[in-house]
Amino acid sequence: MASKTTCRPTSCTSCPHTRHAAPHTAQLVLPAPTHTSFVRELLPRHIADPAPRLLYSYAHAATGFAARLTARQAAHLETQPSIAAVVRDKVYQLHTTFSSDFLNLSPSFGLQAESNSAVDAVFRIRSRALALATLLIVRPCVGAKMFYRGYEAKYGSIDERMQTKSPLDTLVMLSRMPTSLVLPMGLPRPKSTAPGARIAMYKVCWAYPISECTTTDILAALDEAIADSVDVISISIGSPHDTILSEATSTAGFNAVRKGIVVVGSAGNDGAESTVCNIAPWVLTVGASSMNRQFPGVVVLGNDQTFVGTSLYPGNPYDSMRPLVHGYSAGSPYCEIGKLNGKIVAGKIVLCEAGGGPKDVEKGVAVDMAGGYGYVDEYVITTAHLIPGTAVPHAAGEQILQYMNTVPYPVGKILFYGTVVGSSPSAPRVVSFSSRGPSTNALEILKPDLIAPGVNILAAWTDANSPTESAVDPRHVMFNIVSGTSMACPHVSGIATLLKKARPSWSPEMIMSALMTTAYGTDNAGDDIKDMATRMAAGPFELGAGHVYPNRALDPGLVYDAGMDDYLDFLCGVGYSEKQIDGVFNKDGSVTNCSTRERTGSGNLNRPSFSVYAGAYGESIILRRTVRNVGSNVNAVYTFHLSSPPGTEVSVSPGKLVFDAMHQTRTYKIRIQSTAPYGFFTKYTYGWIAWSDGVHRVRSPIAVTWPSQRAAVSTMIYQLH
Template structure:
């Protein structure tokens, strides 16, 4: 937990009073209300505009809400149909973790089994929380999601955070897009996870332009562990194993699960597939490309294995996630899997030992785009760059329910106040928290203005100033991995200029996207007609990024004209000049070299002309190139990615 330092007296924490007057609605698996992260010590009274209630249901009395956790509701169509009592209490852990990441209070000496020890706090520690439990053991039903979103808006939240992902589908078939439109219409920012289906292209979800879509990055903290082979080779991996390891210098037989049976599927260590006679007393290497990681370790343990190595295969590549295995175990990357398999195949008696190193800080490079983070291009609206932004989502420490083991495995009898887990479910709450701080600092900003501030101030280099890399293979990341870049809270609070959008702008976009009247009415939940609507192109939506497409088989010179408008949010007079980095193969020109502002709130429009000359590109080239457009007054750098595709 935690994204922002508090040393800067003029930074976002100070300007927003840690989000104290902001209400965040979290749609998830509920909350563990007694957790120390949700105490209300020294908080001011609940904002008077709050219209919700504490209706936690079974085992969740009203007095468990306070000035921090100000509301709780639960929605379950199945429970209602069966006339059973439900509860907003979290029996999964996911909701408690995401909620505390957004807004958990300062908790000293927090850790998971001694890992990541320190002070835990959410991004907006004074903001108020309202939870809407819409996810249950069998998933998150559509009607419950919509009911939860509508209730949150009606209750008076300022930000909605939803770490729930569905398949990318047209917006009139997407309950999250439909619910989010209603939220934006009422001035509520809607932050959502982009999905964990990376590194495959075009897997990004929650892609409607009115949603703030968040991808995941790593941080500079890892939990390192070594697999030391019998030939002295050291294979560094990741682990949260806490228990008795192997005695120093004790090497045990090492076996590949694929050699433990004639079945090809055995290499992934599914239940019942391992030959106990071959596995007993050995360290077992299992393949991983999907499925629960902890369950694979349990399969090895139940078969008599004494050590566990989980090796990435395609498409996971070099991405690492730490797990609190019940058996001495660690995860290794795909390239290191190859090294281990070569060692096993070339030795009659392969052996190894495991060494656990605990928490390591200052890991480089960082941040990088998480391997699992879903990628663009946007399969529903190709003219809208997604994800919008990335934020920390790998090995994140946050609150955990008392009654849930850290691995959620039945055999795990451990209990802990905090847990370390990964996913865009963890990165979305970071951005939701920053959005809450921005709302606290700028109460009159619209959701689009907040989103613009997040995007135009994001950074695209790591802590050493090098271009962000992709964890899948540590090559330079595509813009479809990080969008506008990595969130930078203290810069976002003072962006200089913002790109604002109204509901009418989104309606024009839907009309330009060839949604018919009936489909748009499903999204807006009211009668809307495209007749008489201002005729615009899809790429004319006043978005903080620009994405245009060219026909690769068209004549060598083609031009796209893009319209944008910025709103000045600074103080006093200011003059902004343009700086353009052309994507390869095009020339970008803006009709104004300067924008002059006299007062806060003033708007200025400009036109961008993108000329495709395919310079240095072959005819019929299919792919994408990126550049950027920056307005600067010497202090602020208002950056918009420019992406050009040919197909």
């Protein structure tokens, strides 16, 4: 059992200081000798064997160390007054071009122009080999560090025949690849979100034998990033069931934010309600959206019915009709390797059902081995197929099967159109896999905060793995089409880097506020952004404040700021003990006294969003917010506009905010009164409030959770704790 004091355990390797050094070989970061002797002195002789193995010492992300201990040793240390906390190590999963055009980023105007493309800003990413999304290496990487002791403590030594430890090896190979060999589907040369930024890489996730990232390694990487004085931290890792104090990105992120570093995290790819990760209010949490770029693989049936699927197969839009057969009729409904009857499949297009175990590309291999021509899968994911293949929605698959069952000789063809950009279907949309709120561990902190492009993103890729991550796929590429909130997160990280360069005096909270209050909520057809999972309008628990709008964030008008006192009030208000707070957050040695603090609760934390519980009929909730004038209009008068969530009546006091100086602050109160009759049954209702001076529109979402859902969420919290 790997355990650590004050935070979570970790394993690591490091390299040069990111602001001043060019990348070179990573050097080992050793545990501090004082921590080694400290642990030995605390352990009685009868439980001192085996000797504790220290993995890391933390000085910036937390105050403490990571060590491999027995259960008895960990239990004893937890009783010591000099130990704030002992936390068992845990594992996390990764949340795994054109997007800069979709975001309207250009070096000639707006945010890229005013920030000078973030020249010399240092951007920190986590990686498993390479997961750079659109933040491609257009300037030298200034640091590449690797952290693996926590992983090796759990799984043994990393087999470097299967994966390289150093991110630099992959970077060298990437730099030697000609563009023509790595850009699929006729895509144009990719564009960077922050082309002037320098990248510091901290590798914490490992693929073999199991694809995981340990808390110990994550915390060590964040510790190094803070020491290296990076400007922005981007981390696409998380767990939906972490509390604010148990989440590595949360505790370390707090100390990063205190030093002026913007921390951006991915929302997660679990899709379901209340699965959102990176829930701390000081972390900018990003969900995933679609773009108006597609890779169509179109199925045309003999009766002229047409179904648009998605495919990265490099075919063409011309083909002849071929016989259709269902995988079930050929021996395997899921098209498993070795189970299809070649006599039935030969020369035909096979319809494969979703699921069953094989990956999309493996289904294609099964069809090819049986002599088939191509296949149609019912699981919608954009795949670089080895043979002619496409993926269609389940409903489309049902209609194709219905046609096959109603004609004696069903035929069809698959047409491939490469890369298509257009207004249909509407974009952006919240994608089905993007994790949703509300968080069961921070009910009044509205998460996610934003959405950004996260579907079919052209991303750097390691040649240690095939583009489909399947053992039957022999191909190796340096770029791949990837989806996930791990692709959305770096977009916002790059935008935050630009904004930090353009507005260097702004705090991380001000940058977060500017991005949230200027986000938009309508698609390119002028309708509310839709949720692909429900086909209905998306709410704040799906899209947060909306879709990121980089250029508008330059001049947000008003911003919501927060500081150390605000966060301590918040932590005391939501019930954390003084020992917990001091052990994780108060690195300066001060002692928190919650009895003297304003226990405002999480709802009153000065964030640009509102999430509340509905009370009984007639009951009211009053929340307070403070805004700072940073707009182009110094002498500004802001009036409010609002849309009350159904079942409530919202009022704001005062009705006007009058400013006569830059950076002046004003405070307002918002009252949310329940007007719904007894028995009003719904999970959530949504609204918004916006302040406007005629030039700026400062918009914040409002989410209301109703009693029936509150009881369900409270039960979940009880079970989790």
